[in-house]
Amino acid sequence: MKTGRRQAPKPPPVVDDELATFVADPELATAFVADGLDHLGTIEQTILKLEASPGDLALVNDLFRPFHTVKGNAGVLGLLSIEGFAHRLETLLDLARSGAHRLGASEIELVLEAVDLLQIMVQDLPARAAGRPGTDLGARRQAVIEAVDRLMTAGAAAESASAEATAGQAASAHAAAGQAAAAEATSASPQATALQLTGDSWVGEPTTVKVSTQKLDVLVDMVGELVIAQAILAEDPALVRVGDERVSRQLAQVRRITGDIQRDAMSMRMVPIRPTFQKMIRLVRDLAKKFDKPTQVVVAGDDTELDRKLVEQLTDPLMHMVRNTIDHGVESAAVRAAAGKPATAEIRLNAFHRGGGVVVEISDDGAGLDTERIHARAVAQGVIASGAALTPAEIHQLIFRPGFSTAEHVTEVSGRGVGMDVVRRNIEALRGRIDINTERGRGTTFSLRLPLTLAIVDGLVLGVGGDRFVIPTPAVQESLKPRPEQVHTTHGRPCMVQVRERLIPLLHLGDAFGIRGARPHICDGTVVIAEDNGRPVALVVDELLGKREVVIRSLGEMFRGVAGIAGGAILGDGRIGLILDTGALLSLVSAAPLRVAV
Amino acid sequence: MDTTAVAASRRASGAAHGGKYLTFMLGREEYGLPVLKVREIIKVMDITHVPQVPAHVLGVINLRGKVIPVIDLRRKFGFDDQAHTERTCIIVAEVTLTATALMMGVVVDAVSEVVTVAPSEIDDAPHFGGQNGIDYILGLAKVKGGVKILLDLDRVLGSDGTLAIHKV
Numbered sequence: 152m153k154t155g156r157r158q159a160p161k162p163p164p165v166v167d168d169e170l171a172t173f174v175a176d177p178e179l180a181t182a183f184v185a186d187g188l189d190h191l192g193t194i195e196q197t198i199l200k201l202e203a204s205p206g207d208l209a210l211v212n213d214l215f216r217p218f219h220t221v222k223g224n225a226g227v228l229g230l231l232s233i234e235g236f237a238h239r240l241e242t243l244l245d246l247a248r249s250g251a252h253r254l255g256a257s258e259i260e261l262v263l264e265a266v267d268l269l270q271i272m273v274q275d276l277p278a279r280a281a282g283r284p285g286t287d288l289g290a291r292r293q294a295v296i297e298a299v300d301r302l303m304t305a306g307a308a309a310e311s312a313s314a315e316a317t318a319g320q321a322a323s324a325h326a327a328a329g330q331a332a333a334a335e336a337t338s339a340s341p342q343a344t345a346l347q348l349t350g351d352s353w354v355g356e357p358t359t360v361k362v363s364t365q366k367l368d369v370l371v372d373m374v375g376e377l378v379i380a381q382a383i384l385a386e387d388p389a390l391v392r393v394g395d396e397r398v399s400r401q402l403a404q405v406r407r408i409t410g411d412i413q414r415d416a417m418s419m420r421m422v423p424i425r426p427t428f429q430k431m432i433r434l435v436r437d438l439a440k441k442f443d444k445p446t447q448v449v450v451a452g453d454d455t456e457l458d459r460k461l462v463e464q465l466t467d468p469l470m471h472m473v474r475n476t477i478d479h480g481v482e483s484a485a486v487r488a489a490a491g492k493p494a495t496a497e498i499r500l501n502a503f504h505r506g507g508g509v510v511v512e513i514s515d516d517g518a519g520l521d522t523e524r525i526h527a528r529a530v531a532q533g534v535i536a537s538g539a540a541l542t543p544a545e546i547h548q549l550i551f552r553p554g555f556s557t558a559e560h561v562t563e564v565s566g567r568g569v570g571m572d573v574v575r576r577n578i579e580a581l582r583g584r585i586d587i588n589t590e591r592g593r594g595t596t597f598s599l600r601l602p603l604t605l606a607i608v609d610g611l612v613l614g615v616g617g618d619r620f621v622i623p624t625p626a627v628q629e630s631l632k633p634r635p636e637q638v639h640t641t642h643g644r645p646c647m648v649q650v651r652e653r654l655i656p657l658l659h660l661g662d663a664f665g666i667r668g669a670r671p672h673i674c675d676g677t678v679v680i681a682e683d684n685g686r687p688v689a690l691v692v693d694e695l696l697g698k699r700e701v702v703i704r705s706l707g708e709m710f711r712g713v714a715g716i717a718g719g720a721i722l723g724d725g726r727i728g729l730i731l732d733t734g735a736l737l738s739l740v741s742a743a744p745l746r747v748a749v
Numbered sequence: 750m751d752t753t754a755v756a757a758s759r760r761a762s763g764a765a766h767g768g769k770y771l772t773f774m775l776g777r778e779e780y781g782l783p784v785l786k787v788r789e790i791i792k793v794m795d796i797t798h799v800p801q802v803p804a805h806v807l808g809v810i811n812l813r814g815k816v817i818p819v820i821d822l823r824r825k826f827g828f829d830d831q832a833h834t835e836r837t838c839i840i841v842a843e844v845t846l847t848a849t850a851l852m853m854g855v856v857v858d859a860v861s862e863v864v865t866v867a868p869s870e871i872d873d874a875p876h877f878g879g880q881n882g883i884d885y886i887l888g889l890a891k892v893k894g895g896v897k898i899l900l901d902l903d904r905v906l907g908s909d910g911t912l913a914i915h916k917v
Contacts, residue, residue, distance in 0.1 A: 372814075380814070666800070704816040706799065706818070707818055707851055708851075709818050710802065710818065712801075713800060713801050713802060719816040726811065729799065
């Protein structure tokens with residue numbers, strides 16, 4: 152117990168000699184950063200659980216152990232700034248787990264702030280090791296350290312005060328009972344620890360190994376090459392000419408095994424969405440406090456797996472949608488009470504596989520979208536013509552237009568300044584889409600539909616001139632051989648094709664891409680009706696060459712600006728088919744009238 | 750002119766660029782690329798055209814499952830096109846345009862040999878930057894009785910459009 156005058160704690164020295172061991176042992180360093188962030192994630196989850204059930208000593212122990220580990224590991228690497236800072240928190244948590252200090256709201260806020268700071272400190276290490284400066288956290292760290300000291304002193308004072316008070320009261324039995332209870336509490340914690348070890352979290356835990364993601368990516372790449380090489384071999388004319396049955400069977404066997412290897416390799420890139428959902432839980436908690444809109448999160452399907460790269464790209468859009476929901480969707484306590492809704496709003500996060508892809512849903516029991524207001528706003532902003540007839544679904548999709556907002560005033564919600572239009576663009580870049588289901592007064596559900604993996608697409612191969620293109624099958628509505636009377640012209644130039652009741656704009660790929668050798672007459676070729684977000688385009692190509700799954704290869708930064716091409720795919724004969732970006736193709740339509748004939 | 754100063758500055762820039770170079774021909778001129786950047790040399794193969802790119806960007810090729818872009822160096826330097834011979838080939842080299850290193854192929858008329866160039870054998874190049882002002886020539890190497898123009902491939906390929914090489 153500290154009494155009397157205390158010296159204000161000096162800020163811990165930030166010395167870059169502390170990086171000597173870190174720099175000298177890259178393997179240990181990488182492991183420390185990865186493990187450290189892991190532990191900090193666990194600490195964050197645990198503290199949120201503790202907030203929901205305060206006084207659960209088992210959870211307090213779960214909180215103490217990773218702090219102790221991070222501190223210890225930092226010490227091994229000589230990272231004094233991290234070790235020292237973690238030590239302060241560890242002291243507080245040590246008192247808490249022995250029952251000597253209760254973790255109230257202030258302590259919880261403090262631990263969360265400490266976790267945030269430690270995360271930044273750990274993440275900064277590689278940059279600092281490379282000679283770049285780290286984030287200056289001196290002031291924030293100092294604030295936390297002083298707050299911890301204050302709480303410990305206050306806690307100790309409260310403890311001694313209550314001890315005096317109980318002693319002051321007559322009954323020694325009272326004091327004895329109090330002491331016995333305290334003794335029980337301390338002896339209870341080791342038992343709780345033991346229970347934890349045999350609790351659900353340990354039994355049946357699958358064994359895992361840590362593999363660098365770089366090794367994994369290389370493996371998946373090599374498997375992709377194996378699949379292609381195997382396909383090229385199987386279709387080699389020399390081999391086909393041989394026509395030997397035994398050889399065919401062996402080739403089929405190789406194809407089967409290769410297919411299995413590919414599936415297994417791809418599955419190694421799949422990770423559960425749980426950590427992303429965890430980030431949302433923390434975000435909801437912070438925002439709910441900030442906006443004074445009590446909200447709880449219910450999570451389902453957090454073990455649903457997606458491609459690792461997809462998960463990385465999903466975090467920002469999801470965070471923005473959650474912010475948007477709390478800011479605009481969830482009503483104030485007064486409005487909710489008047490509507491007879493529970494005081495605490497609910498956000499449900501759900502993820503599941505469906506139809507060869509994955510669906511991630513964010514639902515709320517808030518105000519729902521105001522269809523009429525959106526429509527009115529869109530007309531006022533000139534986004535749609537006042538007479539235009541739109542279905543409710545189309546009206547809802549308007550919220551993704553750039554610059555569109557029905558908010559009465561803009562709130563400072565995030566430092567990234569991301570709008571819903573960027574959210575949709577991010578999702579579309581992942582070849583996904585966002586559907587909205589909403590009921591005024593009841594709530595809204597955003598469904599993000601995404602492919603299982605970014606690496607493979609099921610595509611239709613199109614031939615134009617001597618070139619090959621691939622269009623993702625989900626984008627294709629139908630294909631047809633057009634009759635002259637279906638092709639409509641403007642000023643003598645073909646511009647539309649009529650399919651049943653719809654008039655669809657034409658895009659002749661040979662013309663748009665300058666492909667020599669493409670069939671100049673539209674009716675000699677084939678028309679493929681593709682759509683992007685409900686907008687259709689009629690692509691004129693020479694012929695359809697079949698359907699196949701292709702591995703997508705990025706063309707590289709050099710071709711980033713090419714409109715209409717999303718990447719390259721290696722086809723069965725080793726040639727490259729350019730993958731079409733349907734949305735971008737639509738922008739090519741209005742560029743110039745077609746220089747082709749009907 | 751102070752010959753010692755000129756010689757000193759030549760040595761200074763040459764010192765940075767001494768080493769082994771892969772030499773190749775474009776027309777009658779010989780060029781060199783740092784051999785450490787060269788991954789492999791392949792015969793000209795089927796190049797898949799990509800629409801809406803500058804004329805010197807020929808397209809992409811499939812290199813054992815990897816899709817890499819191919820540039821025509823003659824067009825990049827503003828030379829006229831020439832029919833391919835059996836000596837025409839593609840040099841696959843490692844190039845860093847923005848942040849990451851990537852593989853790119855450049856079509857050249859013929860590949861010669863790897864030569865070792867000492868720093869003293871390298872002269873500063875007159876500035877060929879032309880309208881772009883880009884210094885893509887590391888220096889002029891005087892070896893084996895000829896002059897090889899040593900290229901900084903990152904700078905050559907990093908600029909958009911054609912680079913003008915003035916005939917000396």
